[in-house]
Every structure is written in C-alpha cells, then in structure tokens.
Amino acid sequence: MxxxxxxxxxxxxxPVCSDVVRLLYRILxxxxxxxxxxxxxxxxxxxxxxxxxxxDDPLTPQAQALLQIAPNPYKxxxxxxxxxxxxxxxxxxxxxxxxxxxxxxxxxxxxxVLRDPSADAIADLAVxxxxxxxxxxxxxxxxxLDSSVWSEVPQHxxxxxxxxxDNRELYQRYLGLHSLRGYFETxxxxxxxxxxxxxxxxxxxxxxxxxxxxxxxxxxxxxxxLAELKSxxxxxxAVLRGQGALISKMIAIANLQGDYLVVADMIADPxxxxxxxxxxxxxxxxxxxxxxxxxxxxxxxxxxxxxxVLRQTDELASVNWISEGQARTGVRGWLNRLSNRIGxxxxxxxxxxxxxxxxxxxxxxxxxxxxxxxxxxxxxxxPSLGGRGLWNWRLIYxxxxxxxxAIADGAYDDYALRAWDGAALQRLVRLGYELxxxxxxxxxxxxxxxxxxxxxxxxxxxxxxxxxxxxxxxRVQTVAKQRAGRRFFIPVWQPALAAPxxxx
Numbered sequence: 001m002x003x004x005x006x007x008x009x010x011x012x013x014x015p016v017c018s019d020v021v022r023l024l025y026r027i028l029x030x031x032x033x034x035x036x037x038x039x040x041x042x043x044x045x046x047x048x049x050x051x052x053x054x055x056d057d058p059l060t061p062q063a064q065a066l067l068q069i070a071p072n073p074y075k076x077x078x079x080x081x082x083x084x085x086x087x088x089x090x091x092x093x094x095x096x097x098x099x100x101x102x103x104x105x106x107x108x109x110x111x112x113v114l115r116d117p118s119a120d121a122i123a124d125l126a127v128x129x130x131x132x133x134x135x136x137x138x139x140x141x142x143x144x145l146d147s148s149v150w151s152e153v154p155q156h157x158x159x160x161x162x163x164x165x166d167n168r169e170l171y172q173r174y175l176g177l178h179s180l181r182g183y184f185e186t187x188x189x190x191x192x193x194x195x196x197x198x199x200x201x202x203x204x205x206x207x208x209x210x211x212x213x214x215x216x217x218x219x220x221x222x223x224x225x226l227a228e229l230k231s232x233x234x235x236x237x238a239v240l241r242g243q244g245a246l247i248s249k250m251i252a253i254a255n256l257q258g259d260y261l262v263v264a265d266m267i268a269d270p271x272x273x274x275x276x277x278x279x280x281x282x283x284x285x286x287x288x289x290x291x292x293x294x295x296x297x298x299x300x301x302x303x304x305x306x307x308x309v310l311r312q313t314d315e316l317a318s319v320n321w322i323s324e325g326q327a328r329t330g331v332r333g334w335l336n337r338l339s340n341r342i343g344x345x346x347x348x349x350x351x352x353x354x355x356x357x358x359x360x361x362x363x364x365x366x367x368x369x370x371x372x373x374x375x376x377x378x379x380x381x382x383p384s385l386g387g388r389g390l391w392n393w394r395l396i397y398x399x400x401x402x403x404x405x406a407i408a409d410g411a412y413d414d415y416a417l418r419a420w421d422g423a424a425l426q427r428l429v430r431l432g433y434e435l436x437x438x439x440x441x442x443x444x445x446x447x448x449x450x451x452x453x454x455x456x457x458x459x460x461x462x463x464x465x466x467x468x469x470x471x472x473x474x475r476v477q478t479v480a481k482q483r484a485g486r487r488f489f490i491p492v493w494q495p496a497l498a499a500p501x502x503x504x
Contacts, residue, residue: 080239355402472492
C-alpha cells in the first residue's frame, strides 16, 4: 500500500519514492516489534504479579493481639456507654434498656448490612424510635469551650429557667450518668457502631444550672453544685479511660475541658464566697498524669473498626459486588465486574491487616510517650509501600492493601496531641488554684512560673505557659491543631479586684 501510495505521489520510477517507502516500512516494522515486545513484557509482568498474589500472609501476632477485646467488667446498668446510646429514649423509658436494645439490634443485623451496604440498609441499622425525647429549644448562647460560661450564664437566667422546665427529664438523665461506674463500648466494632443519642444542649444546660447554683448565696446549694461538678469530672474521666473508639475520647476530652474552664473561672472570681480546699482541687483538677490521657486503647479500637472495613472489602470483592450508582448491565457493567475481580485479586486481607496493625502499634507507642512522638521523624507512607515510595518492586504484592494503608498513614496523629492539650489545660487550671491558694500577686506570677515548671509548662513538649500581664491571663501553647477560638487560657485570681457589695 505504501509503495502504491509513493508511486502515485512521486512518480512510478522516482528513486525518492522507493527510499521513502522503504524507510517508512522499516519504521513501522520496528515500531510494531517494539509495541509487541512491550505488550509481551507487560503481559509477562502481569502474569508474574498475578502468580505472586495467589497467596495471603498469615496474621502477625501484633494483628491478632489488637483484634482481641478485653472482657467487659461492667454490668449493663453500670455502663455509661449504654446510657449514652439510649439517652434520647422515649419519655419514661430506661436509657440503659433502650441503649441495650439498640446495640442488640445493631449486632444482629450488622452482618447483613456489611454484605449489602445499600443506603437503605445502613439507614435502617441506625433507625431510632420516632417517639425519642428531643431537647426543646437550644443553648446556642453558651459556648463552654470558646468563652466563659461562668460570666455568660447570669445574663440568661430567665431563658435557662424555661429550658430547665421544658427539658427536666433530659437533665435528670444527664445527672444519672454520674452514678454509673465506667465506660465500655459493647457494640461490635465497625464504622456503623451506634453513637450516643444525647445532644450538647443537655450538657450546656447542666453547666449553666451548675454555675447558677455555685454562685448562689446559699452555701448548702453551692456545695451541692460543687459536688455535682466533681461527679461530672469523674464521669468524663471514666469515659476517657474506658474502652471505646476515638469519638468517645474526643467527647470526653471536650467535656473535661468545659468543666476545667468553669473551675478556672470559679477560682479566679474574687467575689465567690465558696472556698475550695486541697481535697476539692485534687478531685476537680489533680496534677495531671499523661497516663490518664493516653488514647492507646482507642487507637486499638480504631484498628478493629478498620479491620471490619477491610474484611467487608474482601467479602464484597469475593462476590464481585457493585455499589449503587455504578452500571450493572451492558458493557460498562461487565467492565465494572472485571475491574472488581482484578482489584480483588491484588488485595490481600491478612497482609493488609498486618500493615494496619504495625502502623497502629507505632501510633500506640507514640501516643503513650511524647518523647517518642516528637523525637521520631514523622512516619510517611514509606513503610507500607516497601521503603521507596510507590515505584518499588515490593508493591507488586498486595498493591491495593498497601495503597489503602498509605492513605490511612498519619490520619490519627493529631488525636494524641489533642489529648495532651487537654492535659495541659488541666495543669493550667491546677496552676490557677495554686496561685490563689498561695495568694500570689500578679507581679509575682512570672517568677512563680519559672520556679514551678511542674505546673507551668505543657506536659507534652514542656513549652512554658504564657503570662499576659495586660489581660491578667495565662495561656497554653498548644501542640495540636485546635479550632480557631478554642479557649486555652484562664484568668488569674486578683484580690485587688474584690469590691465589697459587688453584684454577684
């Protein structure tokens, strides 16, 4: 064809035509050989990779240990988790019984949903009784973590009285959490685990009522409210130390921070007639021990959730499941099934769980030790991808699993930092108490901070707290990426501000 084309274009006897045709012929012939060779090499490599991925690794001892859940030491009637899951049970019903019923329903239907995770099935798993108790109104005028509930509450006394009257049952349910022994998530680990049914408005109402009663002129009422504040601190410390996923730890840390800020403002108020003793301080804001803020067991819980997702992925791949929204018929349906089949072959469940387990162990160790956390270079995706990034021959085995682990790498780093910032705020409030107990004047605060680093530095990285003499505040230099406006400072007690007959 090329020869006829050349003769037609350049003339039948043209030597140029013959040379061009021969050159083009050689180019096309070698190009065809190169393309054919490349395709053969690709097919050969694909066949080798297919053979390499015919087996799966056994689970490592690390993975097996992380998959084990410690025995539940609490009866249902003692478990804060069940009370939180059933917190919005219909009026008059037991929150424990409702929480247990929701967990039982979830446990019984989880496998079916994981095998076919349609939107309707997932929604049905989390269905709630339409008669559930809802908070009437809102407490959006209070911001326990951003501003001072202590200062804001007196301006909203009338609103709070109405909110209390409208939500008394929810308020009593919140107080009921204080009588429970501990926190243990009894639901099977998965990304669909039942979440607490309570709202932040109920807690805001509790804090507001607490502040009003502590500021009361009636000593007995103030001491009763202080006792409830102690109980609240103990409850959320129990949740923090309990067996649960990260969301429970973050809820506990946030609520403890709210309690500590109320304590800090209470300590700094020179007009408060209620006095705190060392026993009160040791219960409310004891000298922090970072072991109390260790979220390692939550990271282990997150591994079990990840394991549930990985096992679901493996099962869906084995049945060639196609998600909603993807074509299931015709050429596109055939291509989707082929893609799932190939992807499933290059995804090895046990090998992937081993990668997740090794990363989780590193995270648990770092979360327990700030020196290790800050002193060890940040782990990148390198470990799971074989040591040299994506373009590495080791990626041939279980490439899908290694990519999944690389995506998840570093996702939990900030949680340990947030926990340590909570410990720093606890230490800061304890410092505020010591300043008042020892009657340290503002002029003497800088020297006091230098002389007592055990209460005046961040417990994780030991950076000093910052004294702002103009605002009469001490601030934590946080290590986590905190939300803008989050309060990590406290006012200090100044006896000179006390004025006889000042309004409360």
